[in-house]
Amino acid sequence: xxxxxxxxxxxxGLNIAGRTVASxxxxxxxxxILCKAGLGLNLTGYNMxxxxxxxxxxxxxxxxxxxxxxxLFGDIVRRLPEGPVTVVxxxxxxxxxxxxxxxxxxxxxxxxDYPDLPDVNEGKAIRIPQSALKELISGTIFAVSENQGRxxxxxxKFEVTDxxxxxxxxxxxxxxxxxxxxxxxxxxxxxFVVPAAGxxxxxxxxxxxxxxxxxxxxxxxxxxxxxxxxxxCRLLEGEFLDWRRVVPxxxxxxxxxxxxxxxxxxxxxxxxxxxxYKSPIxxxxxxxxxxxxxATTIGAAEDRCAIAGDxxxxxxxxxxxxxxxxxxVIPTEEVTLELTNGLSPIVLTPVDDKVDYAYMILPVRIKxx
Numbered sequence: 063x064x065x066x067x068x069x070x071x072x073x074x075g076l077n078i079a080g081r082t083v084a085s086x087x088x089x090x091x092x093x094x095i096l097c098k099a100g101l102g103l104n105l106t107g108y109n110m111x112x113x114x115x116x117x118x119x120x121x122x123x124x125x126x127x128x129x130x131x132x133x134l135f136g137d138i139v140r141r142l143p144e145g146p147v148t149v150v151x152x153x154x155x156x157x158x159x160x161x162x163x164x165x166x167x168x169x170x171x172x173x174x175d176y177p178d179l180p181d182v183n184e185g186k187a188i189r190i191p192q193s194a195l196k197e198l199i200s201g202t203i204f205a206v207s208e209n210q211g212r213x214x215x216x217x218x219k220f221e222v223t224d225x226x227x228x229x230x231x232x233x234x235x236x237x238x239x240x241x242x243x244x245x246x247x248x249x250x251x252x253x254f255v256v257p258a259a260g261x262x263x264x265x266x267x268x269x270x271x272x273x274x275x276x277x278x279x280x281x282x283x284x285x286x287x288x289x290x291x292x293x294x295c296r297l298l299e300g301e302f303l304d305w306r307r308v309v310p311x312x313x314x315x316x317x318x319x320x321x322x323x324x325x326x327x328x329x330x331x332x333x334x335x336x337x338x339y340k341s342p343i344x345x346x347x348x349x350x351x352x353x354x355x356x357a358t359t360i361g362a363a364e365d366r367c368a369i370a371g372d373x374x375x376x377x378x379x380x381x382x383x384x385x386x387x388x389x390x391v392i393p394t395e396e397v398t399l400e401l402t403n404g405l406s407p408i409v410l411t412p413v414d415d416k417v418d419y420a421y422m423i424l425p426v427r428i429k430x431x
Contacts, residue, residue, distance in 0.1 A: 063126025063151040065099040067118055069142055069161060075105045075116040076136045078291055081263055082114045083107035083132040091175040094129040095136075098173070106179070107132065112260045113179050114267075115292045127173040128155055135159075138166050180294050182280035188250060189274045190227060192288065194242045196268040198229040199261050201240035201391045201419060206258045207233035214300030218261055222252035226418075232303050236384050238391075239305070241418040252279055255302055260295030267291045309422050310409055313400035317347060317371035318413055321397050324352075325389040327367040331356055332382040334363040342426035343382040347373020347401065356382065369399070378404045379428035388421040 076095065084092040087109070096106040103120035106113060128151050135157075139147065142161040150158040155170040199218070207215035212234075221228045225248060228241040267288045268275065275288045286293040328343065331354045335341050346353040349372040355364040378401070388410055389397075394417050400409040410421040 063097075063099050063128060064124040064149070065103055065120045065122045066146050066148045067103060067120035069139065069144055069147050071118045071120075072103075072139050072147055075103070075118045075290075076132075076139060078267060079105040079107040079114045079116045080132055080136055081107060081266070082109050082112045082293075084109040089177065091129055091171065092177065093132065094171060094176075095132040096127065096173060096176050097130050097170075098127040100125045106176075108177065108179060110177070111257070111296050112263060113294045114263060115179075117290045117292075124150075126151060128157075128170040129173055129176055130157065130170050131168065134168060138168070180280070180283040180296070182278055182283050182285040182294060185279050186250070187276040187278045187287070188222060188227070188248060188252075189276045190242065190244075191272050192268045192275045193270045193272060194227075195275050195277075196265060196270065197393065198227065198240050198242055199265045199268075201393070202229045202231040202238040203258055203261055203265070204387050204391065205231040205233055205236050205238035205421075209234070212300075214255055214298050214302050217255040217257045217298040219253070219255045219302050219305075222248060222250050224248055224251070230302075230305050232305060235381065235424050236388070237305055237309065237420075237422040238388065239420045243418065254279055254284065255298040255300075256284060256295060257298055260293070264288070264293055264295075267293065309420060310400070310402055310406060313402050313406075313409060315347070315371075315373060315376060315399075315401040317352075317369045317373055317399040317401070318396055319352070319367060319369045319399060321389060321392050321395055324367050324397070325386065327352075327354055327365040328382060328386050328389060330365050331363045332386060334358050334361050335382045342379035342428055343385065344377065344379050344428055347376045347378075347399075349373070373401070376401055376404060377428070378408070379426040380408065380423055381426055384423045388423060392419070392421070393417055 092108050098104040099122045103118050106115040147161040157168045157170045159166040202218050219230045226243045231238045264286050278285045341356050341358045343356045352367045352369050394412050396413040398411045398413050407422045407424050
């Protein structure tokens with residue numbers, strides 16, 4: 063095998079495909095990166111759960127494939143001088159790497175030892191702007207569960223209808239939903255759950271561009287195509303929460319707040335709270351003002367935030383981190399706060415109906431003052 067390509071492109075490919083190279087495994091082959099030279103150069107990392115293949119332009123003089131030591135090969139390439147890099151692999155899997163006056167010789171392994179990647183050829187690909195898919199993921203993934211006792215909730219559920227794609231995450235204490243509405247009919251009805259680990263890699267590859275990404279659903283895997291990158295991920299199986307049933311409807315108290323102002327107040331009051339010194343944030347919704355305060359063994363904090371509407375002196379407690387994380391991903395300047403009573407969840411929804419999201423947070427019981 064012999065190919066030549068630009069160092070910058072090779073580094074980019076190694077950075078992306080290398081994210082799913084297994085760090086430690088009983089199958090040593092997946093601790094390396096699969097290199098295939100043919101019509102261009104394909105680099106693949108696979109940890110038996112998620113695989114990323116990245117294609118780069120290369121001048122291939124002699125097609126072939128091998129498994130390169132991921133860390134060593136990556137470290138060498140990143141330190142090479144700028145310009146073209148030539149890689150030659152002989153019949154004994156000795157690898158020669160040259161760029162400028164620099165040269166290295168390392169050992170590779172036969173590609174026959176690399177496991178086959180999951181084959182996802184079924185169904186029609188669904189196309190969605192990269193920026194929209196990135197917003198769906200970033201707007202929900204923070205709310206997935208870390209409880210391995212319910213593995214289905216450690217992923218994000220996607221629901222595809224004729225005209226929309228929704229992402230939903232739950233962890234037993236909160237719920238996050240974002241929906242993208244398509245301009246053209248999608249013509250599909252799908253429902254599947256993608257592990258958070260795989261989606262985090264998808265999110266890193268996505269850009270804010272309007273160029274399309276595509277995903278294809280298989281029986282047990284999903285395939286994402288994003289620019290020069292292809293990611294295949296195993297789906298989660300099980301019964302996901304009936305999220306529509308748990309989100310309160312027609313809440314009697316509806317208030318409007320500026321997202322930036324509310325987030326700043328929550329962050330300030332939250333300085334007193336930590337993993338070691340936990341305490342809920344106590345919220346009192348009055349007419350035109352929200353009073354927030356908390357106290358732990360290290361101190362106390364209080365702040366006020368202007369709101370539009372009358373909260374009727376409703377007092378309710380929340381986990382400060384849950385509230386802060388939801389506010390960080392709200393894409394609008396103003397948000398509607400929907401409340402029922404001190405024991406019911408708060409639901410954050412957009413004032414502007416052009417954006418479709420909902421964040422629900424369960425209350426924390428608070429002691430009377």
